[in-house]
Amino acid sequence: MDFTDPIDSIVQRTSPNLMNHLNDGNFLKSKAILASTIQIVDEINNYVLNLIPGKLLIYLIISNLLIYIYIYIYIYIYIILKK
Secondary structure, eight states: OOOOSHHHHHHHHOOOGGGGGGHHHHHHHHOOOOOSHHHHHHHHHHHHHHSOOOOOOOOOOHHHHHHHHHHHHHHHHHHHHHH
């Protein structure tokens, strides 16, 4: 195994047949990679996402959307009351 690219080496070592199991949720759930920082986790996730063919879709969780709306309303009311 070539260890010149550490992220590739990590992915190949933990999921050597990832491309054969893209539609298998249990396979994906059974794989975990521990990393020392969230930045490394993000790098590994981005690397794996780039391996997967197709179009990237981003989903917004409704609870997060409601939090953003609440914060926006709170800030708006704060600005109005401050005037």
